[in-house]
Amino acid sequence: MIALPHFRPAFFGVGMDADAAAYIAAVKNTGASVSKTQSDAIVNFIETGKFEGWYSSLKRLHLPIWGAVAPNAIDIITRSSGTFVGNITHATGYVQGDGSTGYFDFGASPSSLGLTTSGGSAFALINQADSRNDGRFFIGVQTGGNRRLYIQQAFSTLLRSTIYSASGAAINTSVTQANGILLTAVNSATDRYLKKRDSSGISTTIISTSSTTTAPISNVFAMANNDALNLLISGHTNARLGAYGLGLGFTLTQGDNFTLSLKTLWETSTGLTLP
């Protein structure tokens, strides 16, 4: 009897996760270089998310760490591209608007991505907060009927988020520094939260709301607020952003796990440390 060798799964074509492979290929196709460390980090992030159950909630995830416009515009989840507008620095590890003209248009609205009253989220990784204290948006959209979705640096020591109605569901969190990974999400039919993960750990602010306002129907922007209600783009930030995106709802545990994995992905891929 011939003993069969113990093949590794890759020998049977079960190698790199298909979603990870497709994203890495899309980035490389723009001319960007993806190191093995970065490739491994992307694979680990996606496989962890699928194992822990939060990956399927993600609808858009941009990782603008590549130092060039085209790869920074690619969404990890769908491999579609958003659009950069205005004056923006594309550095290694983050993008930074000029605080008055630069922003990123996701090319999709929360509603079109399937976010609903019972399930929705937005997030951003802030490597360096805005230098001002007058209300700047890391991610935001506002449409008629008081439909809003945003994460805002309201003041240097106050973060604010809303899903989907500011008047009925604004979440305010006092902080010492407005940087880290910020995740706001629908937790249950009545609970919404804002999580902040930084070098010191993670904190969560939960509110209860009876608001039944539905998801906005205009494109979401990062680095500014798409105030489609007033035909304005406002609140441009000069913060440094290393990731941003949208998803369906996350449980509290999923929120903890997702933000931890995103921190690992960004730090491993950039060599930088989340403040």
Place this chain on the structure above:
Amino acid sequence: MGNLYWTHAAMTATGYITDQATANAVSEAVEAACDARGVARFIAVRGMPIFSGPHAGAVFIPLDDISLDQRLMHEKMRDYPEFQQLVAMLGGLDARIDIDTQDLIDPTNNTEEQ
């Protein structure tokens, strides 16, 4: 110690003063350049209304030196022939001005603090 990095941001933005028709033409040219190369429209030029100041009523197209030095794909923005044509259409790099960023904010609809 934690808030020492709070400094006041730059109060001006660099770019072109133009009209809506020209801004639309530039925008369409950038889209056409992306389409012709078979790539996604990952960058766009969108004119911004100027609400106040000496250029009130005109349209602002932001284009600073930092942006010109960003790599789009393989090359910097300033090295693409399409951008050189657009810059020429707008009067050349020396035609840019620094505008007070307050002039770009609609004084009647400030939603920055909600």
